[in-house]
Amino acid sequence: MSTTNMEANQALSLKDQINQYLRYWPWFIISVFIFLLLGFVYLRYASKEYVASTKILIKDTQSGGGLSELSALGDIDVLGGSFNTVENEMEILNSNKLINDVVSNLDLNIVYTRTGNIKSTNIYKNSPIKLSILIDSLSNTISESIDLMIRYVDDNKFEIKYKEDLNYVVHEYGASFKMNDLDLLVVPDFNHSRNASRSNDVEHENWKDLFISIKSINDVTKSLKSELNITKADKRGSVLEITLVDPVKEKAEDILNNLVVVFNEDAIKDKNQVAQNTAKFIDERLADIQKDLDSLERGIQNFKTTEKLTDLVAESALNLQSSAGITRELIESRTQLEIARLIKNKLNKESYNFIPENIGLENLNIQQASNSYNSLVQEYNRYKDNATADNPILKRLKDEIDSLKQAILLSLNNTINSIEIQKQSLTRELGSVSGKISTVPENERIARYIERDREVVEAIYLLLNEKKETTAISLAVTAPKAKIVDFALASKDPVSPKPKIVYLAMMLIGFILPGAIIYGRSIFYNKIESRNDVERGLPNANILGEVPKLDKDSVDYIVSNDRSVLAESFRIIRTNLQYKLNALNHDGTKIILVTSTIKGEGKTLVSYNISNTFAYSGKKVLLIGGDIRNPQLHRYLPNVSKRTKGVTEYLTNDQLTVEELAMTSKVNPNLDIILSGAIPPNPAELWMQDRTKDLFEEAKSLYDLVIIDSAPTILVTDTLLINKYADVTTYVTRANYTDTSLLEFVADTIEDGKLSNVAVVVNNVKLANFGYGNKYGYAYGEEKKTWLDLLKKKFSKGKSFE
Incomplete structure (x- = not known):
């Protein structure tokens, strides 16, 4: 293939890729319709969700x-x-x-x-x-x-x-x-x-x-x-x-x-449970605190009872005041005692002298007696200077003074004893009060220690009482944790399935599934489908044409004045072959060798119809059954046995001639056929004999064109042995049958020169895959079909869009 053709091919590669999908458009339409129908059924019976x-x-x-x-x-x-x-x-x-x-x-x-x-x-x-x-x-x-x-x-x-x-x-x-x-x-x-x-x-x-x-x-x-x-x-x-x-x-x-509702009930229950536990804890603590507080208060009571205290500060003040009073009284007692003693000493030392009076002695009897005594002494002293000792008045006064003096001394002794007793009592009382005053600091320390503990326990007690009331209030007030903003409301339209999404998804699946199948098939399918595949595998080989795929009930050969697609395709092949034959540098009878890579690719069908097409053009054509291992050419000669003498007998019997073995076709008088004959045990050795050259030379002398239906090249060497006698080698491939990997073998064979002047025919090609027929068709002159007719034709019997 020329560089120009290769570049054109590459430029059309994207178009070819698109066309491989477009040619299956009926399947896309059917797939979309089926999936839309499935979507409708699904929407009809699927459970709607809200x-x-x-x-x-x-x-x-x-x-x-x-x-x-x-x-x-x-x-x-x-x-x-x-x-x-x-x-x-x-x-x-x-x-x-x-x-x-x-x-x-x-x-x-x-x-x-x-x-x-x-x-x-x-x-x-x-x-x-x-x-x-x-x-x-x-x-x-x-x-x-x-x-x-x-x-x-x-x-x-x-x-x-x-x-x-x-x-x-x-x-x-x-x-x-x-x-x-x-x-x-x-x-x-x-x-x-x-x-x-x-x-x-x-x-x-x-x-x-x-x-x-x-x-x-x-x-x-x-x-x-x-x-x-x-x-x-x-x-x-x-x-x-x-x-x-x-x-x-x-x-x-x-x-x-x-x-x-359950959430709020659980929150309230949890809240109440916490409050109840808290209240229980507070009650237990209150009982313990109350015991501690009671113990402290009883301790204070026992301390005050033992120490005979009511109010430590007040009693301290009273004790100080009492101490001062007792001291004062003690001093006064001591003064009275000294005065009494002074008067007593005065009376004991001096006679008929005045005694002190109004010097602070508080005994009224003594004061009165002292006044009387001093009066008597004064009267005695007045009479003493003017009377004698025997004066009765003096005697009387002296007796009265002595008597009163004894009475005063007796009173003074009593007073002194009384004051002594009082002094001792005051001294003892002062000692008691002084002792109490000396214990005030220690009692104050002890009292403060006990009072401090009591105040701490009392503060805790009061706080717990306050919290107990707070907890009781919280138990009475049970507000929900969650406030409902919007009550539950279901949507009017279902959220699943959504018709628009379902239909869109089904439509996409309807498009994607055939495309995926086609794409997957293009990746994993290793068969050729059209001339494009052959051109990619054999870029240097000429393509003579494509043979369409036939219906099961269609005949596989052309007849006179045939206007079928099969006939038109072989006319194109004949024209292209004629160009190659005309390009040869000799004017004698040309020999065309028809072969393939493996069995079943349709070389016999191609060789027979090429021969028929040339014969209908007026040429005298001989078709030789060159596949003496697996002869198939006899099926185009009705009522002729497969064992009829042919090429094998000619190669083994020097007496036989081409004219004796050739049989004229009943559908075309310009076409003679020599069958393969009996299957020999040594086909390759037969083709290597000189008799082979005689066969082709004799045929060339009798006919305008000789066509050989030979054996597959990859299986046996027969074709390679006789290829030297051929002017053009027609290599048959079959769509959806020939592996693309086999094209490498064909390319190597051509490159090695084992086959000469090779041109390729693509057999069994679907109309959709025709290189040019897909766009223009072969039915020139026929009535134009509507798209409905084309759709019906796509699905008519024998057609396939695999």
Whole structure:
């Protein structure tokens, strides 16, 4: 192939790649139609799923929305703080515990289904009956789903069985019964009856068979948990959006609403539990603190009792005041004692002299006696100077003075004794008061120590009492943690499946699947399909033409005045061959060798029809059956045996001539055929004899054109042995049959010079793969077909778009 042709080929490579898809356009249309139909069927019977969503506001995210274990004692600052974030609440909302409670509250582990002709429908709250498990804990022991069938008998009875069983068992409504170790109870759902009557639905007495599936609560919890989606409505806010996708709108809404209720109940329960624990802790501490406070107060009481104290400060002041008073009294006593003693000494030392009076002695009797005494002494002294000793008045006065003096001395002795006693008493009292005053510092220290402990314990006692009231208030006020912003609401339109997306996806699949098949086939399919494949594998070889693929009931040879695609294709091959023959440097009879790589590529069909086409042009043509190993040429000569004498006999018998062996074709008088003859044991050796040259020389002398139907080249050497006698070698390949790797063998054979003047024919090519026929066609002069006619033709018998 020339460089120009190669460049043109490369320029058209993208176009060729596109054309390999476009030529299968009917299959793309059919594929899209089929997938659109599948999409319609899917949308018709697929379970529609709806998304329900609710929004809640998490209150008090800093403190968790309620009383925590530490908030009651926060003022004491002996424990840390509790800070719950929105992320923590998201984890709680999606916890197994809460979802398990929701499943139990709504009985989601019991699924009621009504079976239709094609699909089953979950009827949720529209079930005419309600099945209950009497012992809820047994629901978690179910390892596999329990499938039951139940159907209506009358208003008092129903029939139930396992799905796989054949016979039903009759039970009464409201009476418990046991199945699979579960105690079950079935009652009519009167709410359903009222709903059915309002919606013109079927009344409960006419309901059909129902399918009930009992599942493990834990399994349903896991499934529901995986379907829940909890997100923050705003990254910086505390509003959470909870969404759930489910085929039943009402069920999805109930699940979300109940989840929020359970979340709040759990928060309140947790809050109350914390408050109760806190109150219990406070009560216990109060009891201990009260004991400590009572012990301290009793200690103070015992201390004051022992020390005879009431008020240490006041008593200290009183003691000091008392000490001063006692000291003063003691001094006064001592003064009185000295005065009394002075007067006594005066009386004892001097006679009939005046004694001191009004010198501070507090005894009135002595003072009066002293006054009387001094008066008598004064009178005595007045009479003494004027009278004698025997004067009766003096004697009387002297007697009275002596008598009064004795009385005063007696009084003074009594007074002195009394003052001595008083002095001793005051001294003792002063010593007692002084002792008390000396113990004040120690008592004050002890009192302060005890009072300090009492004040600390009393402060704790008062604080705990205050917190006890706070806790009691928190128990009385149970505000929910989550405020509902939007109640659960399911979407009006299903989120799955979406018709537009389904139809678009089906349309894309309809386009992609045939394309993928074609692309995969182009990658893994190693057969040639058109002349383009041959040109890529044999860039230096000329392409004579393409032979179309025939219908199963079509004849594989051309006839006179034939206008079929087969006839036109061989006329093109004949024309191209004529150009090659005319280019030869001799004018004698030309020999055309027809061969192929392997058996089955159609060399016999090509050689026969090429011979027929040249013969119809007026030339005298001889077709020689050169494949003496596996002869096939006899099928074009009806009623002629495969064992008829031919080439083998000519090569082995020198007496035979070409004219004796040649047989004229019944469809074309210008065509003679020499069959292969009997199959010899040594074909290669026969072709190596000189008799071979005689065969072709004799044929050339009798005919205008000699065509040889030879053996495949890769299997035997027969063709290579006789190729030297040929002017043109016509190499036959077969679409969808010849491996592309075999073209390498052909190229090597040509390059090594084993075959001369080679030109290629592509056999069995589909019309869609024709190099030029795909665009223009061979049916020149025929009526133009409509696209509908072309579509019908594509799928007519014998056509394939593989």
